[in-house]
Amino acid sequence: MARQAPNYVHQGEDMNTRDYNIGRSDYSARTIQPWDIWYEYKLNPWDADIVKRVLRDKGERRLDYEKIKHICDERIRQIDEETQHAGMARQTGTDP
Numbered sequence: 001m002a003r004q005a006p007n008y009v010h011q012g013e014d015m016n017t018r019d020y021n022i023g024r025s026d027y028s029a030r031t032i033q034p035w036d037i038w039y040e041y042k043l044n045p046w047d048a049d050i051v052k053r054v055l056r057d058k059g060e061r062r063l064d065y066e067k068i069k070h071i072c073d074e075r076i077r078q079i080d081e082e083t084q085h086a087g088m089a090r091q092t093g094t095d096p
Contacts, residue, residue: 025056046075 020028027033034055038048049071053064 024058027056030055046071046078 018028018033034048034052037043037051037055041047043051050068053068053071056064058064
């Protein structure tokens, strides 16, 4: 069973980071934690944030989905901007 970490952890304490939570998440109660997925799939920060929000349950599911939607909108904007810049670079011959 996961336990809540104290507000501070003394340097040098022999605590496994997977055995406790900081905040109201329940990740340490699970066999697979979000960072396992991030690492295995080499996720960028945007995708990792979405995975984290899908896997957690802080009792605010609608808010989590609103945040996921907001993150997705920003990432789509970035991808569109990158695509636009790449297309312009090809047209002008300044492709990196």
